[in-house]
Amino acid sequence: xxxxxxxxxxxxxxxxxTLIAFNAATLRLGGKTIIExxxxxxxxxxxxxxxxxxxxxxxxxxxxxxGLYRPTSGAVTFDGEPITEPRREVAIVFQDYGKALLPxxxxxxxxxxxxxxxxxxxxxxxxxxxxxxxKVGLPGHADKYPSEMSGGMQQRxxxxxxxxxxxTTLLMDEPFGALDAMTRQGLQDEVLSLTHASQTTVIFxxxxxxxxxxxxxxxxxxxxxxxxxxxxxxxxxxxxxxxxATREHPEFLRLRRQLFDFIKATEH
Amino acid sequence: xxxxxxxxxxxxxLVAAGLIAAWxxxxxxxxxxxxxxxxxxxxWAALVRGFSSGDLAGKLIxxxxxxxxxxLAASIAGIALGALxxxxxxxxxxxxxxxxxxxxxxxxxxxxxxxAMLGLTRGMALFVIAFGAIWPIVLAxxxxxxxxxxxxxxxxxxxxxxxxxxxxxxxxxxxLPDILAGMRLSLTVALILSVVCEILAGLDGLGQxxxxxxxxxxxxxxxxxxxLLGATGYLTSIAMSLVEQRLLAWQTAxx
Ligand SMILES: Nc1ncnc2c1ncn2[C@@H]1O[C@H](COP(=O)(O)OP(=O)(O)OP(=O)(O)O)[C@@H](O)[C@H]1O
Ligand SMILES: [Mg+2]
Numbered sequence: 001x002x003x004x005x006x007x008x009x010x011x012x013x014x015x016x017x018t019l020i021a022f023n024a025a026t027l028r029l030g031g032k033t034i035i036e037x038x039x040x041x042x043x044x045x046x047x048x049x050x051x052x053x054x055x056x057x058x059x060x061x062x063x064x065x066x067g068l069y070r071p072t073s074g075a076v077t078f079d080g081e082p083i084t085e086p087r088r089e090v091a092i093v094f095q096d097y098g099k100a101l102l103p104x105x106x107x108x109x110x111x112x113x114x115x116x117x118x119x120x121x122x123x124x125x126x127x128x129x130x131x132x133x134x135k136v137g138l139p140g141h142a143d144k145y146p147s148e149m150s151g152g153m154q155q156r157x158x159x160x161x162x163x164x165x166x167x168t169t170l171l172m173d174e175p176f177g178a179l180d181a182m183t184r185q186g187l188q189d190e191v192l193s194l195t196h197a198s199q200t201t202v203i204f205x206x207x208x209x210x211x212x213x214x215x216x217x218x219x220x221x222x223x224x225x226x227x228x229x230x231x232x233x234x235x236x237x238x239x240x241x242x243x244x245a246t247r248e249h250p251e252f253l254r255l256r257r258q259l260f261d262f263i264k265a266t267e268h
Numbered sequence: 269x270x271x272x273x274x275x276x277x278x279x280x281x282l283v284a285a286g287l288i289a290a291w292x293x294x295x296x297x298x299x300x301x302x303x304x305x306x307x308x309x310x311x312w313a314a315l316v317r318g319f320s321s322g323d324l325a326g327k328l329i330x331x332x333x334x335x336x337x338x339x340l341a342a343s344i345a346g347i348a349l350g351a352l353x354x355x356x357x358x359x360x361x362x363x364x365x366x367x368x369x370x371x372x373x374x375x376x377x378x379x380x381x382x383x384a385m386l387g388l389t390r391g392m393a394l395f396v397i398a399f400g401a402i403w404p405i406v407l408a409x410x411x412x413x414x415x416x417x418x419x420x421x422x423x424x425x426x427x428x429x430x431x432x433x434x435x436x437x438x439x440x441x442x443x444l445p446d447i448l449a450g451m452r453l454s455l456t457v458a459l460i461l462s463v464v465c466e467i468l469a470g471l472d473g474l475g476q477x478x479x480x481x482x483x484x485x486x487x488x489x490x491x492x493x494x495x496l497l498g499a500t501g502y503l504t505s506i507a508m509s510l511v512e513q514r515l516l517a518w519q520t521a522x523x
Pocket of ligand 2: 060
């Protein structure tokens with residue numbers, strides 16, 4: 001076998017590797033089957049978007065991946081091991097940023113919480129916090145309390161705290177759902193550049209089909225009652241994505257149409 | 269301070285001045301015999317005399333000590349107990365009914381028990397003060413711990429924070445407004461019970477001063493003691509609100 005072929009094979013193998021895997025995962029809560037026989041594999045470095053009608057189990061699937069729930073049967077694994085508890089290398093960005101921040105700590109203090117948990121020495125924290133605030137576009141807001149910040153700023157702060165965990169994987173549950181369109185687009189591009197630079201694996205839950213296609217390498221649509229996979233689309237759009245050009249791309253429009261029809265059919 | 273606040277302050281000072289003037293008038297007109305009711309002038313003179321030549325300062329310190337020790341013991345035990353019960357649903361379910369039974373027991377019902385067990389001692393006084401002052405703190409702490417945003421516990425889990433860190437960095441600060449409110453209520457309870465115990469056990473303090481003055485018909489001294497007690501309650505409560513304002517600065521940051 002030639003060296004080139006071997007390298008190709010190695011690269012293919014790496015691409016085939018899975019980081020997070022749902023194997024026939026089923027979750028029952030309160031006597032109700034919320035997720036049934038979910039099979040899903042997420043590759044390292046992949047940006048996977050999950051869409052679906054309200055109540056179909058998107059949040060629940062994400063919480064399984066986070067280790068906040070354990071499957072009733074089947075398995076959810078991270079790097080081959082069953083996920084039993086949340087781990088520091090997997091950061092969760094909650095939709096309700098207002099509830100996920102400590103109101104009694106300033107922006108710097110909230111980021112510091114993650115650094116303290118990772119046992120970063122006190123004298124290193126200041127510089128790290130400053131760098132993180134700059135990274136998410138909040139320089140100079142270190143001493144503000146969350147209640148003094150807009151929704152977009154609070155969500156940036158939550159993302160900064162998650163980045164402070166130095167995660168290899170980000171789980172994001174409708175992170176921009178409560179934000180206005182302009183803020184939303186800005187944050188979409190920031191998340192893309194932040195995660196692309198560090199090769200972070202992302203599972204991104206959203207209601208917004210356009211957002212899913214714009215961000216994702218792959219989009220999975222869930223069917224409700226119980227939650228299971230209904231559609232899986234590879235997104236072959238050039239990166240870096242561009243708010244205007246990408247959204248006008250014929251492939252974007254084709255995928256959008258396909259997803260739209262799928263969601264329409266699930267909602268009868 | 270804005271205009272309205274200044275107006276309120278002026279108005280409250282005027283009301284106080286009016287009450288003192290009415291008191292003086294009542295004394296001057298001898299509506300009540302001067303044996304029982306001295307005027308503010310005589311009460312003030314007794315207060316000054318008590319501090320300069322008498323033992324009033326020592327009595328004040330005695331009462332402050334009883335109050336402070338009892339209250340601090342109640343605070344530490346109350347927060348610990350409240351945290352223990354409040355941080356677990358099971359504990360809340362099992363322990364809350366017993367608490368509901370103990371809580372409405374008037375402390376006066378405990379005093380004979382405490383005297384029987386501990387005698388007329390300082391230890392008895394501190395036990396009674398702490399027992400009376402602990403309830404507002406325990407209940408407030410349970411409430412504060414039960415009301416912690418569950419999302420924050422999930423954040424803590426995803427950061428793999430230790431149990432101690434979760435209590436110290438999430439639960440306690442989140443419950444702090446409730447805890448401080450409970451501690452403020454307890455401050456008054458502690459003062460009242462300090463006086464009661466000093467009277468019952470003859471411990472060095474304002475309670476004893478007031479009792480002895482009353483027995484000797486030294487009404488001016490009696491009133492001096494009462495004024496001092498009022499001032500103690502007022503000033504400790506102001507000190508407490510200053511501490512609250514400092515610790516809860518984040519609550520007022522945006523509003
Ligand atoms: N703890 C629970 N106990 C019982 N049922 C639950 C629980 N959590 C969620 N469910 C149910 O599971 C289903 C899926 O919930 P989930 O929150 O995952 O939906 P979702 O797709 O995230 O919805 P949305 O788009 O509205 O956020 C819903 O029908 C919900 O009522
Ligand atoms: Mg959801």
